[in-house]
Structure formats: C-alpha cells, structure tokens
Amino acid sequence: MNVTETRSTLNKWNYAYRIGQPIVSDLEFDKLLAELATYEAAHPELVDPNSPTQRIGVEPFSGDFATVAHNAPMLSITNSYSNEETKAFCAKMNGKIGHHYKHHNVEFCVDLKIDGCAVSLRYKDGVLVQALTRGDGKTGEDITANVKTILDVPLKLPEGVWHGGELEIRGEIYMERAGLANYNKTQKKPISNTRSAVAGSIKLKDSREAAKRPLRFFAHTFVSASEPLPFETQSGFYTWCFTANMPVAPHWAVCWTIQEVIQTCDKFYGEESTVIQDLPFDTDGAVIRVNNFEHQAEVGIGATSPNYCLAHKVEKFEATATVVDVDWSVGSSGAITPRVWIEPTLIDGTVIQKMSLSNVSLLQKHGVRKGDIVLIEKAGKIIPRLVCVVESKGGEEFLPPSQCPVCDEPTGIISGGLKGDGQVVKTLFCTNEDCPAKLTRKIQKAVSRDVLNIDGIGAETINALVEAGHVKSFLDLYLLTEETLLTLPRSGKNLAKKMVAAIQARKRIPLAKFLQAICIPNTGERVCEKIAAHFKSLDAVTVATHSELLESGIGEYVAQVFMTWLDEGWLVDVWADYPPHLVDVDDYKDTAVAPDSQKLAGMVICITGTLSQPRNHFQKLIEVNGGVVSSSVTGKTTHLLAGEDCGSKLAKAQKAGIPVLTEEEFDAMML
Numbered sequence: 001m002n003v004t005e006t007r008s009t010l011n012k013w014n015y016a017y018r019i020g021q022p023i024v025s026d027l028e029f030d031k032l033l034a035e036l037a038t039y040e041a042a043h044p045e046l047v048d049p050n051s052p053t054q055r056i057g058v059e060p061f062s063g064d065f066a067t068v069a070h071n072a073p074m075l076s077i078t079n080s081y082s083n084e085e086t087k088a089f090c091a092k093m094n095g096k097i098g099h100h101y102k103h104h105n106v107e108f109c110v111d112l113k114i115d116g117c118a119v120s121l122r123y124k125d126g127v128l129v130q131a132l133t134r135g136d137g138k139t140g141e142d143i144t145a146n147v148k149t150i151l152d153v154p155l156k157l158p159e160g161v162w163h164g165g166e167l168e169i170r171g172e173i174y175m176e177r178a179g180l181a182n183y184n185k186t187q188k189k190p191i192s193n194t195r196s197a198v199a200g201s202i203k204l205k206d207s208r209e210a211a212k213r214p215l216r217f218f219a220h221t222f223v224s225a226s227e228p229l230p231f232e233t234q235s236g237f238y239t240w241c242f243t244a245n246m247p248v249a250p251h252w253a254v255c256w257t258i259q260e261v262i263q264t265c266d267k268f269y270g271e272e273s274t275v276i277q278d279l280p281f282d283t284d285g286a287v288i289r290v291n292n293f294e295h296q297a298e299v300g301i302g303a304t305s306p307n308y309c310l311a312h313k314v315e316k317f318e319a320t321a322t323v324v325d326v327d328w329s330v331g332s333s334g335a336i337t338p339r340v341w342i343e344p345t346l347i348d349g350t351v352i353q354k355m356s357l358s359n360v361s362l363l364q365k366h367g368v369r370k371g372d373i374v375l376i377e378k379a380g381k382i383i384p385r386l387v388c389v390v391e392s393k394g395g396e397e398f399l400p401p402s403q404c405p406v407c408d409e410p411t412g413i414i415s416g417g418l419k420g421d422g423q424v425v426k427t428l429f430c431t432n433e434d435c436p437a438k439l440t441r442k443i444q445k446a447v448s449r450d451v452l453n454i455d456g457i458g459a460e461t462i463n464a465l466v467e468a469g470h471v472k473s474f475l476d477l478y479l480l481t482e483e484t485l486l487t488l489p490r491s492g493k494n495l496a497k498k499m500v501a502a503i504q505a506r507k508r509i510p511l512a513k514f515l516q517a518i519c520i521p522n523t524g525e526r527v528c529e530k531i532a533a534h535f536k537s538l539d540a541v542t543v544a545t546h547s548e549l550l551e552s553g554i555g556e557y558v559a560q561v562f563m564t565w566l567d568e569g570w571l572v573d574v575w576a577d578y579p580p581h582l583v584d585v586d587d588y589k590d591t592a593v594a595p596d597s598q599k600l601a602g603m604v605i606c607i608t609g610t611l612s613q614p615r616n617h618f619q620k621l622i623e624v625n626g627g628v629v630s631s632s633v634t635g636k637t638t639h640l641l642a643g644e645d646c647g648s649k650l651a652k653a654q655k656a657g658i659p660v661l662t663e664e665e666f667d668a669m670m671l
C-alpha cells in the first residue's frame with residue numbers, strides 16, 4: 001500500500017463529502033479507511049499523527065488539559081445592539097483610516113457570527129500541530145486530540161498552499177441543529193442547544209467520544225504566518241481558505257459604505273430576510289471588520305477587544321406553541337407555501353398565530369403534524385420562525401395540496417436551488433399561468449412603495465381588477481380609465497379620479513424598478529439593481545447573454561432563471577404590444593451620492609406623504625448624509641419631510657413645533 005497516496009485519497013474524498021459533492025459511497029470510504037488503519041497498525045513506523053485514521057480519536061487521558069500561551073491574545077469583540085451603534089463604529093473607522101480610500105469610505109468585510117466556541121489552530125510545515133481554546137484570552141487549553149476528529153479541520157494543508165514554517169488561524173467550532181437532534185436521539189439526556197453541545201464536546205477527555213459528536217468548523221481569522229501569504233484583506237483570506245480546504249461561513253460580503261454595512265446586517269436579520277431561516281446552524285449576529293489588514297493594524301487593539309472589529313448582535317427570543325393547522329398561500333411567482341397556524345403565543349412582546357415557511361420541503365423536513373409542540377424563535381427584526389418540532393403528538397399529517405387553493409388548477413413540484421445545508425429545495429407551485437392569485441400578488445408587489453410606489457391602490461382594488469379581467473400585467477394599470485374604475489364595487493368618482501392620477505404620476509420608471517415590477521422569479525431588488533447598473537438600458541437588457549448577466553455580478557442560478565425569462569420573449573412580444581410611451585423606462589443613472597457628507601449630521605428626520613421618489617430613496621439619502629430616519633414623530637424628531645397628502649404625522653409635527661420640509665427644501669439641504 002502506498003500510505004501517502006491512500007491518505008491523500010481519503011482526505012480528498014472527505015473534503016468532497018463535506019462540501020456536499022461526494023465522490024464515493026460511505027461504504028467505500030470506510031473500507032479504505034479501515035484498510036489504512038490495519039496497515040498502519042502493522043507498520044508502527046508509518047504512524048502519522050495527521051493520518052485520516054486519527055479522525056477517529058485516540059486513547060483518553062487523565063488530569064487537566066495542558067494550558068498553552070497564545071501567540072497573539074485571543075480577544076473578544078465589542079458588541080453593538082443597534083444600527084445606530086454600528087453606524088457610529090463605521091463612521092469612526094472612516095474618520096481614522098478613511099484617508100486611504102476614495103470618498104473616505106473604508107472597505108468593511110461583514111460576515112455571520114456563528115454561535116459556537118472559538119478555537120486557534122497552529123500549523124507547522126502545513127501540518128496541524130496544536131488547537132487551543134480561547135481560555136482567558138492569554139492562555140488556552142490544548143484540545144488538539146478533539147479538534148483532529150472534526151472532519152472540517154484540515155489535518156494537513158493541500159500541497160502548494162503552504163510550503164513551510166508556521167501558520168496560525170482561528171475559527172469557530174459549531175454544530176448544526178439537525179446534527180445535534182440526531183445525536184440527541186442516541187442520548188438519554190438530550191442537550192438543549194448547539195452551543196452547549198459544542199462547549200461540552202471540545203472539553204471531552206476521550207477524543208473517541210468527541211469523534212461521535214457532529215462537530216463542524218468555520219475559519220474566520222488569520223493570525224500570523226512565518227511566510228508571506230497571497231492576501232492582504234479579510235476577504236482575500238476567505239478566498240485563500242477555499243484553496244486551503246478551510247471552510248468559511250456562507251454569506252460574507254465586502255461593503256464600501258456605511259449604508260451597505262447596515263443593508264448587509266439587514267439582509268441577515270431584517271424583516272424580509274430568509275438568510276437566517278435557511279441556515280442549518282445557529283448564529284447570533286454579524287461581524288463587521290475593517291477589510292484591509294494593514295489598516296486594521298493602524299487602528300490597533302484595545303485592552304479587551306480589537307478596535308477594527310464590531311459584533312452587530314441580535315437578541316433571540318424563544319417560545320413553544322401548539323400546531324393547530326396548516327394552510328397554503330400562493331405568491332407572485334406562483335409558489336405555494338405552507339403557513340403553520342399555532343395557538344396564539346406571546347413572543348418578544350407580540351402575539352403570533354401563524355408562521356410562513358418558505359417552501360414545502362421545510363414542512364416535510366420538520367415533519368410537522370397537527371397538535372405537535374413546536375419551538376419558535378425570533379431574532380432581530382425577523383418575523384418568528386419555526387425551529388423544530390419539540391414534541392410530536394402523532395396527529396394528522398399535512399399533505400401538499402394537489403390543486404391550487406385559489407384557482408383549483410393542478411399543482412406541480414420543482415426541485416432546485418441548494419440551500420445552506422445542502423438540501424435540495426422542493427417548491428410547490430400552481431401550474432396555471434393565469435392564476436388570479438399569482439397575478440394579484442404580482443400587481444401588489446409592483447405598486448408597492450419599494451417598486452412603483454403608486455399610492456392608494458389597495459389589495460381589494462387589485463383583487464377586483466384582476467377578477468374582472470381588467471388587469472393582466474402591471475402595465476394594464478396605465479390603461480385604466482375612470483370609467484373602468486367606476487365599475488368596481490365600492491368605487492366613486494373622486495376615488496377613481498385620484499387613482500388614475502396616482503398611476504399616471506408614476507409613468508416614468510427607472511430601469512431597475514421596471515424590471516422589479518415585472519416580478520421575474522428569483523429577481524428581487526438587488527438583482528434588478530445589478531442588472532440595470534450593468535446594462536444601463538432596456539434595449540441592452542433585451543439582448544443580454546448569459547455571460548453578460550454573470551458579469552453584472554448576479555449568481556449563476558439567478559442568471560439562468562433570468563435567461564429563461566428573456567428567452568420566453570416577454571420583452572419582445574408582450575411589452576411591444578402596449579402603446580408606445582404608455583410608460584417611459586429611464587436608462588440607469590449612477591445615483592450614488594458622494595457618501596458620508598455630514599450635511600444632515602444630528603438630524604432625526606421622519607418622512608411622510610407622497611414624494612416624487614420611493615420612500616427608500618430619501619431614507620438612503622438621509623443616511624449617507626449622516627442623518628437618522630425615524631418611523632414616527634417623537635420627541636427626538638428634528639425635521640419632518642412632508643410630501644403631498646400627509647396624514648397625522650404632519651399635524652403632530654406642527655403641533656410640536658417641529659420644522660416641516662418640502663421635498664425642494666430637503667433637496668436644497670443636500671447641495
């Protein structure tokens with residue numbers, strides 16, 4: 001047997017398995033591993049502490065773990081619990097090291113904060129020699145034997161990645177929720193959460209026992225190397241990790257403005273985020289770092305934590321609830337998703353009764369049945385999500401409907417789109433192209449504040465318009481006349497007039513918003529922005545190719561979906577059939593404002609009424625100019641930005657003597 005080759009083969013198979021692309025069956029893997037173990041046992045001179053056979057653990061020891069001094073202190077990270085604190089941190093960095101950057105905008109790397117235990121890994125000549133816990137930050141405990149059992153941790157770095165000398169990196173040992181649930185099945189006393197499970201596992205004195213625990217690892221910090229490495233930034237380190245077979249947590253992003261940092265945190269924990277929902281492991285916030293290592297050093301470290309780094313934390317709330325029922329709702333893409341109804345349950349101060357799951361696979365994965373007790377969780381602004389079934393009562397199973405709950409046409413199932421835990425997601429959908437539920441949702445989305453921002457057209461009106469066959473796409477809205485609107489139930493002359501005016505006021509549509517209004521599957525705000533910024537005009541989008549779409553910075557899967565949509569010819573057939581200038585699609589303009597002016601510093605501005613642009617446009621402007629947006633008029637509000645048709649906010653502001661700005665006055669402040 002060629003021992004080196006066998007070891008390298010096993011390492012390769014293991015890596016492929018871990019990233020969800022297995023090359024061989026488990027049986028084949030185990031067989032070769034057993035052969036190697038037998039061979040090593042017969043040839044003690046060939047035993048290598050980094051052989052894949054070491055993954056199964058070694059003899060237990062007695063006494064305490066050895067304590068070892070850290071080469072560099074293992075500090076904790078300062079926490080922030082609000083966007084304001086996070087913005088203040090970024091602004092401080094811009095002030096300190098902004099001079100290195102264009103527009104004084106420091107580059108930040110933002111990633112998920114994994115809820116586990118930190119570990120420091122030391123490699124010598126490419127081989128893992130020591131793994132230490134954080135300990136008191138100055139010294140840690142030597143848990144090498146246990147860490148070697150974690151399949152994610154490379155025992156030996158791949159050839160060519162590391163040639164010689166010493167290397168130290170840090171990361172987080174964590175456990176997936178499903179892994180813990182499986183492990184608990186074999187235990188008399190189940191462990192309640194993944195973090196305690198990890199903390200207990202890494203301190204086991206019998207590493208053969210640790211090998212049975214489903215421990216995982218993500219790298220997150222580069223400490224030092226005795227040889228130069230080909231990266232100078234946190235993001236560069238993450239890319240390097242890929243070549244070194246070191247797993248890195250998904251969803252990290254490089255941000256160039258404070259606004260982008262907040263948006264990224266929001267992408268993780270904001271109201272509409274599904275990122276956290278789809279992750280198989282626990283997180284408790286985001287970590288924001290100055291991306292460039294040299295600039296990190298320039299900012300330095302404080303007594304207990306680095307100054308260039310901040311943890312944007314979110315509080316988590318949990319509760320248990322009884323499942324009452326499941327019903328199904330149809331979204332704008334035609335996807336039919338389950339809604340789990342529970343007995344009214346209080347969580348984080350609000351009573352909730354239902355939870356939407358993003359796809360039918362989730363319902364099946366959790367195995368939710370009537371009467372089950374489920375654990376629900378709320379983190380950040382995210383609406384509560386179902387974590388798992390804690391007690392199954394063996395009640396009635398909920399099966400996906402074979403007919404659309406709205407139009408009664410047959411449903412179908414498509415599989416595709418891998419999620420964080422490597423599971424293929426099944427989407428249940430209505431096969432009827434003209435399903436009124438789909439159309440209603442699409443139009444609702446199109447008129448919403450974030451897209452076309454057409455005021456005064458509610459869900460009921462849209463429903464009635466779709467039912468009566470007046471509207472088949474958002475473009476039909478622009479063809480509506482007062483006479484047509486008057487035929488709707490509960491309509492009136494004034495109302496009809498107002499609606500037509502509101503629609504016509506939004507005739508000019510920026511390219512990105514136009515794409516968004518069409519409601520192409522998998523193509524949300526960010527994707528539309530990227531496509532618009534790359535292609536600039538609708539004509540260019542019409543003839544886009546797959547490779548050009550990828551150049552615009554959107555992902556492979558989304559590019560495929562978009563290409564399929566383009567090939568279906570909506571832009572060529574449907575769009576061209578509408579009268580010219582029914583709407584005017586404006587070419588993309590780079591509206592990036594010179595950021596971080598402090599023109600609105602200290603101002604807390606509340607926005608109300610109808611303005612010439614969607615509300616988020618003004619929100620962004622206020623934020624990049626150092627101001628703060630408030631959702632209501634309070635004692636802290638310094639200004640009210642008021643458009644047309646203002647409601648109670650205007651009255652309240654006037655009563656409190658808060659200055660009211662028109663849009664023109666607001667624009668003037670920006671000059």
Ligand SMILES: [Zn+2]
Binds near residue numbers: 404405407409431
């Ligand atoms: Zn339908």
